[in-house]
Amino acid sequence: MRRSLSLLSFALALALGLTAPAAWAATSLTVYTSLEADQLKAYKEAFEAAHPEVEIRWVRDSTGVITARLLAEKAAPNADVVMGVAATSLMLLDQEGLLDGYAPAGLDKVKPALRDGRPQPHWIGMDVLSSALCVNRTEREKRGLAVPARWSDLTDPAWKGQITMPNPASSGTGFLMVSAWLQMMGEEKGWAFMDALDRNIASYTHSGSKPCKQAATGEFAIGLSFEYRAAKLIDQGAPIELVLPAEGLGWDMEAVAIVKGTAKLDAAHTLLDWAATPEANALYARSFAIVARPEVQPQHNHIPADLETRLTRQDFAWAAANRDRILTEWSRRYDAKSEAK
Amino acid sequence: MTMPLPLPRTSPRRLGSLLPAGSVLPRPGSLLAVAAPLLFLLLALALPLAAVLSQAVRDRAGHFVGLDNLRDYLGNPALSAALGNSLALSALSAVLCVALAFLYAYGLTRTRMRGRGLFALVAQMPLLAPSLLPGIALVYLFGNQGWLKGMLGGHSIYGPIGIVLGELFWTFPHAVMILTAALSLADARLYEAARALKAGPWRRFLTVTLPSVRGGLVSAFVAVFALVVTDFGVPKVIGGQTPLLATDIYRQVIGQQNFQRGAVIALLLLLPALLAFLADRLMARRPAASLGGKAVALVPAPNRWVDGFFLLFCGALAFCLLLIPATALFASFARLWPYDLTPVLTHYRFELMDGGGWTAYGNSLRLAALTALFGTALIFPAAWLVVKGRAPMALRQGLHGLALLPLAVPGLVLGLGYVFFLADPANPLRPLSGTLTLLVVCTIAHYYSVPHLSAMTALRRLDPELEEAGRALKVPPAVTLGRVTLPLALPVVLDMASYLFLAALTTVSAVVFLYDPDSMLAALAVLAMDDAGDTAPAAAMAMLIFGTGALVRLLWALVTRSLLRRAGRWRDGR
Numbered sequence: 001m002r003r004s005l006s007l008l009s010f011a012l013a014l015a016l017g018l019t020a021p022a023a024w025a026a027t028s029l030t031v032y033t034s035l036e037a038d039q040l041k042a043y044k045e046a047f048e049a050a051h052p053e054v055e056i057r058w059v060r061d062s063t064g065v066i067t068a069r070l071l072a073e074k075a076a077p078n079a080d081v082v083m084g085v086a087a088t089s090l091m092l093l094d095q096e097g098l099l100d101g102y103a104p105a106g107l108d109k110v111k112p113a114l115r116d117g118r119p120q121p122h123w124i125g126m127d128v129l130s131s132a133l134c135v136n137r138t139e140r141e142k143r144g145l146a147v148p149a150r151w152s153d154l155t156d157p158a159w160k161g162q163i164t165m166p167n168p169a170s171s172g173t174g175f176l177m178v179s180a181w182l183q184m185m186g187e188e189k190g191w192a193f194m195d196a197l198d199r200n201i202a203s204y205t206h207s208g209s210k211p212c213k214q215a216a217t218g219e220f221a222i223g224l225s226f227e228y229r230a231a232k233l234i235d236q237g238a239p240i241e242l243v244l245p246a247e248g249l250g251w252d253m254e255a256v257a258i259v260k261g262t263a264k265l266d267a268a269h270t271l272l273d274w275a276a277t278p279e280a281n282a283l284y285a286r287s288f289a290i291v292a293r294p295e296v297q298p299q300h301n302h303i304p305a306d307l308e309t310r311l312t313r314q315d316f317a318w319a320a321a322n323r324d325r326i327l328t329e330w331s332r333r334y335d336a337k338s339e340a341k
Numbered sequence: 342m343t344m345p346l347p348l349p350r351t352s353p354r355r356l357g358s359l360l361p362a363g364s365v366l367p368r369p370g371s372l373l374a375v376a377a378p379l380l381f382l383l384l385a386l387a388l389p390l391a392a393v394l395s396q397a398v399r400d401r402a403g404h405f406v407g408l409d410n411l412r413d414y415l416g417n418p419a420l421s422a423a424l425g426n427s428l429a430l431s432a433l434s435a436v437l438c439v440a441l442a443f444l445y446a447y448g449l450t451r452t453r454m455r456g457r458g459l460f461a462l463v464a465q466m467p468l469l470a471p472s473l474l475p476g477i478a479l480v481y482l483f484g485n486q487g488w489l490k491g492m493l494g495g496h497s498i499y500g501p502i503g504i505v506l507g508e509l510f511w512t513f514p515h516a517v518m519i520l521t522a523a524l525s526l527a528d529a530r531l532y533e534a535a536r537a538l539k540a541g542p543w544r545r546f547l548t549v550t551l552p553s554v555r556g557g558l559v560s561a562f563v564a565v566f567a568l569v570v571t572d573f574g575v576p577k578v579i580g581g582q583t584p585l586l587a588t589d590i591y592r593q594v595i596g597q598q599n600f601q602r603g604a605v606i607a608l609l610l611l612l613p614a615l616l617a618f619l620a621d622r623l624m625a626r627r628p629a630a631s632l633g634g635k636a637v638a639l640v641p642a643p644n645r646w647v648d649g650f651f652l653l654f655c656g657a658l659a660f661c662l663l664l665i666p667a668t669a670l671f672a673s674f675a676r677l678w679p680y681d682l683t684p685v686l687t688h689y690r691f692e693l694m695d696g697g698g699w700t701a702y703g704n705s706l707r708l709a710a711l712t713a714l715f716g717t718a719l720i721f722p723a724a725w726l727v728v729k730g731r732a733p734m735a736l737r738q739g740l741h742g743l744a745l746l747p748l749a750v751p752g753l754v755l756g757l758g759y760v761f762f763l764a765d766p767a768n769p770l771r772p773l774s775g776t777l778t779l780l781v782v783c784t785i786a787h788y789y790s791v792p793h794l795s796a797m798t799a800l801r802r803l804d805p806e807l808e809e810a811g812r813a814l815k816v817p818p819a820v821t822l823g824r825v826t827l828p829l830a831l832p833v834v835l836d837m838a839s840y841l842f843l844a845a846l847t848t849v850s851a852v853v854f855l856y857d858p859d860s861m862l863a864a865l866a867v868l869a870m871d872d873a874g875d876t877a878p879a880a881a882m883a884m885l886i887f888g889t890g891a892l893v894r895l896l897w898a899l900v901t902r903s904l905l906r907r908a909g910r911w912r913d914g915r
Contacts, residue, residue: 037873038693059858060695065596072598076766138680161497170596203499203581206596210874217678217876218486238677335419 026055027267032070034063034172035084035254036209036228039287043084046283047274054267062207063089063172070098070259080262081271083126086172087253088179090123091320099123100258100265104272114253114292124276125253128290130311131177132227133243134212139221140241151181151245154222155196163200164211165224169327172252173208173226178330179319180250184312191333198334216240228287231302242302248312254284371818375732375740378723382743384770385786389758390750393611396604396761410605423584424609430501430585431569431613434508438565439558441509442516445658448651449517450524451550453643455652463659464517467510469890470666471847471864474883475507476578477876478665481672486679488668499581507575510665512568516561523557524550527639559624567617571610571751574849578871586610587850590753594854600760607754618749666887673881688877689885695873696866697858702885705846705863708780709893712845713838716785716792720744721834724796725822729808744793752787752850759783760854775857787851788844792837799833800826831908832901839897843890 026048035043037060044056059079061069067089070079074096082090082099093099094116101120114125133154135147145158154163166174182190202220205211211223212230216238230242256275258268274280276292284291285298289307304310319326400406415421445464449457467475482489483498483506496502527550535545573587580588586606594603674684691698723744727737747755763774773779803826811821827834849864856865863886870879 037695041692057858065598068596068598072600205874207873210872213874213876218680219480219484236677237681239680 026053027264028055028057029080029264029267029271030057030059030078031081031083031271032059032061032066032079032259033082033084034061034066034086036287038232039084039283042283042286043280046279047271050274050279051270054270056271062170063175064167064170067092071096074098077259077261079259080264081256081258081268083256083271083275084254085257086129086176087123087125087255088175088316088319088323089172090255090257091316092323093257094122095320098260100260100262100268102258102269102272104269104276106273106276109295110276110292111294115255123255123257124272125255125292126275126280127254127284127288127292128251128308128311129173129176129226129228129254129288130244130249130251130290130307131173131180132225132230132249133245134215134223134225134230134233135241135243136215136218136221137239137241139218143221147241147243148222149243149246151193151247153245154200154224155193157200159200159222161200161202162221163197163224164203164205164214164220164222165197165201166208166211167204167206168330170206171208174204174224175319175323175327176250176252177224178250178326180248180312180314182326183315183318184248191329194330195333201334204334212240227289227303227307231300232287234302244304244307244310249307249310251311251314252316254288371726371730371732372736374722375726375730375736378719378726379736379740379743381719382740382746382786382789385782386743386746386750386755386789389755389762390746391758392761392765393604393607393754393758396601397608399601401601410601411608414602414605414609419584420589423586423589423606426583427570427586428613430504430508430583431566434505434512434569435562435565437505438509438512438516439520439561441658442513442520442561443554443558444651445513445655446517446520446524448655449521451527451639451641452648452651453641454648454655456655460655460659461521463662465514465894466662466666466891468514468843469847469894470883470887471849471867472507472511472572472574473578473849473864473867473871473879474669474887475510475665476503476575477867477871477880477883478669478672479503479507479579480876481668481678481880482664497581499579500583503579503581504576504583504585507579508565508569508572510662511572511575512565513662515564515568519561519564520554520557523554523560527553528636529639530635530637532639556624560621563617563621567614567751570613571753571850573753574868577868587751587753590757591853594757594760600757603757604761607751607757610751611749611754614751615749666884669880669887670884672877673884675877678877688881691866691870691878691882694866694870694875694878696869696882697861698866701861701866702863702882704777704860705886706889708777708784708862709842709845711777711781712784712788713842715781716788716841717834717838719785720789720792720837721796721827721830722822724793725800725826728797728800729805729818729826731818741797745790747787748790750787752848753853755783755787756851756854759851775855775860777860780852780855780860780862781845783851783855784845784848785841787848788841792840795833795840796830796837799830803829829908831904835897835901835904839893842893846886846890846893 033040040058040060044058047056048054063086066082066085070077070082070093073079077098082093090099099122101118101122103120104124107115107121107124110124114128115121116123133148139162140147143158148154148156165177168174168178178194181193184190185193205214208226209229211220212225212233213223214220215223216233227242227244230240234240234242256272258265258272262268278293278296281291281293281296285296289298289300289303289305291298397410398405398407400410415424445460448454449461479498481487483493483503484490487498493502531549532545535549540548571587573585573591576583576585576588577591586609590603590606590610593599593606672678673688674686675682676685676687697704723740726732727741727744730737759779762768763771765771773782807825808818808821811818811825847864849868852862853865853868856862863882867879867882867886870876870882
């Protein structure tokens with residue numbers, strides 16, 4: 001009997017040891033994000049070093065999932081802050097009354113084009129993310145094809161089954177491309193272009209990075225993705241050519257906002273204050289060529305310095321207001337080729 | 342969903358005859374004891390399932406709408422295509438898998454080919470990894486840069502071909518186990534009689550062998566069908582543009598946060614699984630060609646041609662099975678597949694990847710250990726209460742019935758049930774949401790049936806006189822259980838624990854709706870990394886799970902062997 005008792009207490013001790021949560025000294029801030037996994041660690045470390053009293057707890061998923069999740073949790077939000085999510089999505093959430101206004105320290109130093117115009121902005125931009133093509137040089141040369149220079153080159157039947165792009169319903173990168181094509185070409189020509197492109201598409205991925213990563217391994221020759229992922233993969237030695245189509249690039253801002261009703265308002269303000277500092281902007285600049293603070297000048301090996309002039313004119317209010325309609329139409333036309341999720 | 346143990350055939354209705362009559366009035370202690378597992382299954386299984394069912398007939402605002410949701414879903418051709426695809430591909434996978442597994446099991450049991458022990462081990466290997474592994478390996482083998490792409494003759498691996506190949510790998514051990522069990526029960530006298538009647542080898546096969554394993558064939562078909570229809574790991578990775586129920590439910594719930602539609606698909610998923618379960622139970626009720634006490638075990642005679650053929654067949658199949666983990670292992674070390682195959686360890690540096698990396702792996706180990714520990718501690722005594730307990734028959738039968746229910750419940754449905762069950766603000770269990778504790782509870786409930794059945798089989802083999810002796814000596818039943826029954830049944834208890842450990846390590850389906858960033862699991866990390874296009878790190882994590890599973894199986898085999906040796910000495914009175 002005694003032996004079985006000691007066995008029992010051993011089992012209990014083991015169980016407790018295995019389940020016991022670590023004790024938190026700092027305020028834990030739940031931050032919903034669509035930032036890339038390889039950016040999260042640096043952002044968290046830098047912020048927590050500057051503000052040890054607050055700890056970031058990331059909940060990461062793609063833009064579409066984060067947006068849908070925040071909308072679904074409207075009655076009882078789980079998030080305190082949304083960070084690194086497309087501004088069009090944040091505008092949409094704002095229309096639903098989900099975001100709180102706050103003017104962080106140093107707001108006047110943030111480029112006016114990259115923030116909500118109100119004195120108590122409901123979102124503040126961090127950086128600009130722009131679309132780009134990842135073309136696998138080896139696979140392209142194997143087929144004896146020229147580097148595509150324009151969006152319209154992608155409809156060449158020679159590329160049939162060799163192109164992947166992110167699903168705009170789940171990926172922010174996908175949505176900014178679709179939104180830019182519709183605004184740049186007009187709705188009718190925009191959808192006609194996408195119909196033609198669809199004939200060459202092998203699959204619509206859930207993630208905005210995956211098309212570029214698949215181009216890197218040659219699984220598909222061309223990935224429609226964004227400039228940071230392309231530059232990063234080139235640095236890692238992938239045979240990738242970064243192409244910025246001549247008609248102009250779709251783009252969106254990655255932005256940060258406070259979820260209305262958070263119980264940790266002070267900590268949320270601390271994070272927003274930090275997000276607008278030059279130090280934080282220097283971190284964004286490691287990935288992106290255009291950041292919110294003008295005094296931070298990013299230097300990139302693979303992204304041209306004139307990126308800003310290549311961006312198309314975007315009406316974000318229009319994109320946010322029409323997001324649902326565009327995605328419904330997109331799903332109706334092309335959903336059959338989408339990855340699950 | 343894994344079930345590495347063949348299911349003993351017991352129908353709830355036949356249970357009555359096997360239980361000792363409740364001749365003694367139940368004592369409050371025995372009532373209390375049986376209430377504990379009943380309460381667990383009620384809370385962890387029945388109520389979440391009820392929550393799914395009730396959501397499927399409500400609209401978003403919570404009003405009752407009857408079958409409108411279902412009609413909506415079936416009325417949308419893009420969505421209902423998933424139903425047809427799921428049924429067709431599951432049936433195809435099941436037919437192919439059972440055919441291959443039958444020949445393989447035949448080679449293992451009815452021939453004298455060399456290497457049978459090794460082949461039996463290789464057939465078990467797919468149980469060590471989540472179903473995402475075959476998907477990932479198939480991309481490396483047959484994808485656009487795959488080594489064997491030419492073998493597909495221009496067809497794409499992304500779609501039905503990939504799904505069926507991946508599911509064949511993943512369900513093979515289940516079919517082989519069931520068919521090995523069926524084929525190893527053979528009465529040599531029947532074959533002798535057939536030979537005396539001048540029946541040739543084919544005739545003997547058709548008139549003696551096939552009828553004796555009919556039950557096993559149906560069981561294997563049903564088990565594989567149910568596994569495939571509810572699996573989403575393989576189609577998630579390699580399904581391409583083929584919509585299936587299992588991937589659709591995931592897309593609706595995670596991607597679009599459309600929980601109502603998720604509940605409707607859950608209902609559709611529950612049906613085939615439930616039908617498969619009922620068919621299997623119905624077969625079990627028919628008197629099997631059981632072996633009488635006078636049966637003579639069949640010892641296959643050596644035959645150069647037959648043994649040679651099966652060696653070739655099993656060898657080829659074993660090679661194909663081994664190719665999957667071998668490819669994933671190779672790819673996980675290659676710097677940049679397919680251009681730079683220099684071996685590096687960078688893909689095992691998970692901290693810059695999606696999915697929580699090494700923390701997720703640690704969580705998975707904790708989940709597996711806790712599930713094995715608490716699961717066995719719950720299921721074994723509960724099975725003892727069903728077989729040997731003295732609570733009223735109705736309670737024991739209720740417990741047994743609930744314990745079999747998970748066999749018919751797909752993990753995705755159970756997981757979604759937890760989401761609905763815990764979403765209710767009035768639910769006092771709500772704070773458990775997203776915790777590892779919840780994942781442990783869910784995993785125990787999800788995999789409850791198989792260990793329950795093996796515990797029941799083992800307990801029935803023990804002489805009831807042991808309990809009677811205990812009673813005569815006025816020892817409380819719990820002491821008899823702890824001092825006599827448990828040590829005797831220790832190998833089975835270890836088997837249950839190792840089953841639960843592996844199941845918890847590789848499960849994706851139920852937990853995919855339940856984790857939060859602090860309780861991320863390794864198998865879910867594989868999913869997240871593949872989703873982000875990090876295929877090589879996903880392969881690395883899948884192989885890490887595979888290696889851990891193999892290690893646990895090895896330890897289990899060593900411990901069991903030494904236990905059996907000790908028990909043997911004890912039995913021999915040495």
